[in-house]
Amino acid sequence: MKNITDIIKKYKWKILLIYAYVFFTQVLFLAEPYILGKAIDGVLVKEYKFILILLCIFLTENLLMYKRMVYDTKVYVQIYNEIVFDYLKRDDDSDASSKIARTELTNNFINFLENDLQYFIMALMSIVGSLYFIFLGSWLTGVVVACCLLPTVLIVRIYYKKIAQGMRVGHTHYEQKFGTMNAADEEKIETFFKRRKRLIVNQSTLQGKHWASLNSVKSIFLVAAVIIFSQNAGLSQGQAVSMYAYISQFLSSLMSVPIGVETFARIRDVLKRLK
Secondary structure, three states: OHHHHHHHHHOHHHHHHHHHHHHHHHHHHHHHHHHHHHHHHHHHOOOOHHHHHHHHHHHHHHHHHHHHHHHHHHHHHHHHHHHHHHHHHHOOOOOHHHHHHHHHHHHHHHHHHHHHHHHHHHHHHHHHHHHHHHHHHOHHHHHHHHOOHHHHHHHHHHHHHHHHHHHHHHHHHHOOHHHHHHHOOHHHHHHHHHHHHHHHHHHHHHHHHHHHHHHHHHHHHHHHHHHHHOOOOOOOHHHHHHHHHHHHHHHHHOOHHHHHHHHHHHHHHHHHHHO
């Protein structure tokens, strides 16, 4: 783990620049529903200032995302190569099959840095930012949607151990793939892929139950929140659209919790194998 940490530290400024792009893009994304509501109310009375501001936000977001997507790939490919080369220098005991599998599994760690971690940063900002705007529009609606955290955490806790165990078994089985293929034994190869199928199906079924439970909770709280905030007297069309967008954004961002659980289980197991 120390070797990987040292490699990450070597690229810390480049990684921070990538996350700066992510941060400022998400700040603009959080402002969108508020400006959209103002733009709708403005257009209805032939006032176009906010619709032009909204267009500028869209264009700036696209520019920042383009810069980040071009830059981060160069950085993460360099990090991937260094981690793989470092691992191969240190591992003199594992067989070729395990080495090949572990270098492939390293992609999980790079994918975590390049995609998952950025997603979690944006989700956390979205949860905090959208909840702020919801409370600003209706404190009672804010209390209702905030209560969604309790059943979400409970469901994730119930499924975490099973998901983590499935990840470990799947990775261990994957390490046997290249050795099995090189053995050129048709029966062993067929047995390997049959078991691989069962593992993948079982993991998918578990994830399906997990997501179905969470989405049911999300739907219930979304409907409840819509009913409550729609009772506000004098609510304009723009304010209604803006509030709905923030509620939906908050509840959707909570879906990052189960994704985070699965990602944490996967990365934790991969890092153990690379030690």
